[in-house]
Amino acid sequence: MRADRLIAMLMLLQSRGRMTAIQLADELEVSERTIYRDVNALCYSGVPIYTERGPGGGISLIEKYRSDLTGLTREEVQALFVISIPPALSDLGLDKELRAAMLKLSAALPATLRGDEQAVRQRIHIDPIPWRHEGVTPSKIQLQMLQKAIWESLEIHIRYQIFMPQGLMPLQSLVDPYGLIAKATDWYMVAKRQDHMFVLRIDRIQNIEPTGNVFKRPDDFNLTGFWEQWCQDSEDNRPSYPVIAKVSPSLSDDLEFYLGNRLIGCGEPDQTGWMPVELNFDYYEQARKELLGFGGAIEVITPIALKYSMIDFAEQVIKTYKNKDTPGTRKFQS
Structure with missing residues (x-):
């Protein structure tokens, strides 16, 4: 819209001072001819804007034409x-x-x-996107549909999956969306379903359909307070799968670097340098997946089921590669 563009031009000239028509055209994504027409329009409306030709020239405002924002340090x-x-x-x-x-x-x-x-x-830049983020970003259409429903207190019908395995049938529900939460690069919806509140990650929503019904949002609902309590409850009720293991001397010098928040405690190394450690995972499959990545540098002691599963996976790997030539290598005889 032209009115928006004229205001934007004024803001640019106030904040940056003299600018050329080319610079303004690039910033406002219009032609130079349009810029000059807008300059004339501002002049006719009484704005003290003027142009100077030649090197060092451009479009600018009279210096006194400013509304200073005072009070900021x-x-x-x-x-x-x-x-x-x-x-x-x-x-x-x-x-x-x-x-x-x-x-x-x-x-x-x-x-x-x-x-x-x-x-x-030029000195400080904040990049909120974590390294190696593996989450699925929801579509902007989904987010904007939810945003509209939240602003207008519209009931919606959603189809979604709690878990993501293939073949699992999606669930359906009527919900009253109360708010959106952006945690790092993941989006969550806080909503009321029947008589209780729940939180759903938005990338698990497959379809959103407004029903046309308007719901009454409680005046005392506090989105920030609800989210903080929900996060605390989730952390308190987080599943636990404790593991006792021994780590080789190659890891023992920097356990926190290799094991991070999985490390609960550690004991004194034995005569060979292997150190007993207590680890904690969310579930069995997670423990097996992460510990297999350390190869022979970690030995599981308990649970015994995890230990035998580690052995079974190691034997499967050996069986796959045993007596097979890897492309690009030669066989050596001992």
Whole structure:
């Protein structure tokens, strides 16, 4: 819309000073001809905007044409401009709105603080996406449908899966969506189903259909408080699969690096340097998968079922590779 573009041009000129028509056209994604038409429109409306031809020229506002944002300290301004566009806002389609808000904030700053924006952005960058994130990102359409239903208190019908194995039939339910939670790069929906609250990861929702019914959201519902309590309850009720094992000297020097939060405790090494450790996993399959990755550097003592399963997997690997030539290698005779 033209009105939005004119405001954006004013904000750019206030925050950055003199700019060329080419620079403005690039920022606003229009042609140079459109920029000059907009300059004329601003002039006719009484905005003190002017152009200068030749090298060093451009489009600018009279310096006094500003509305300073007072009361902010330099440290507060620097903290504000550390903010980058989080993926959560981009997923919801609100990244342009945040950029526009930050531009208006920058334009309203006093001249003595305006230069801090670029200085901060060139020194601190926040990347909220974790390394090797393996979660499935829900579609923006799903998120925006849920966002609309939440804002308008609309009941929805969802089809979803609690677990993701192939062949498992999806579940269906009518729910009242109360809020969205972005935890790192994973999205969750907090909703009421019949007479109880529940939390569902959004990438498990297969289909969303508004029913047209409006629900009454409780005035005293606190999304942040509910989420914090739900996270605490989930942590307290987290499944536990304890394992007693021995680790080789090659791992014992830096157990926390190799075992992380799986490590509960450790004892004194024996005469050969192997150290007894107590580990904790969420479930049996997880313990087997992670411990197999250490090869012969970890020996399971208990549970005995896990120990025999480790042996069985190791024997299957040996059987697969025994007496087979690996491409690109030669057989050696002893």
